[in-house]
Amino acid sequence: MPYDLFEHRHRFSSWAAARATQRGRASATNKNLIDAIQHCGIVSFLRNDDTMSIDEATFKKHHRTWCRLIIDLLNRKRIADVTYGRVAKLVAVYLKSMVIVGPNSNSSLAFVAHPSIDRILLTNLSNAPEIDNHIRECCSLINWTELDEQRYYDLIAQLRDCLRDDEPFWNLERYWTVTNE
Secondary structure, eight states: OOOOHHHHHHHHHHHHHHHHHHTTOTTSOHHHHHHHHHHSSHHHHHHSGGGGGOOHHHHHHHHHHHHHHHHHHHHHTTOTTOOHHHHHHHHHHHHIIIIITTTTTTSHHHHHSOOOOOHHHHHHHHTOTTSOHHHHHHHHHOOGGGOOHHHHHHHHHHHHTTSOTTSOGGGGGGGOOSSOO
């Protein structure tokens, strides 16, 4: 594999996604999480320029496949506390670094890719007066690390409703801050 800008971004993005996901989990090492990214199909998907014009329904199918494969890979390595919410965060942070803040930031993929769901985002959404009360209450009750597949996609559908149809999904991260202070 040549060391080009894609590979450079991939290495950084893999590391960033692993670090963001592993917090407090000794068994989920950077190596295990980066290996999972490497083997779930997302890297080869991103190497294909045609994938940048993906629609939301097709993205959702790929997202499910990646997350399910990552869960399977980590379970086979006997990693503790593997949940859909944790794996979805791994994928989200990876895509954020590779696509959304990368050279394809205006692509359809950047528009539909899921934001990174974590405690900070959910807490800030639950406290935002402009967000629908039902969604605010839902966000206040969710522990992202315990989300299963169905609850994750239910939450994603609700969060998409927080934005106008013409807004990219990453715009939801205006409610994410580095700290909650």
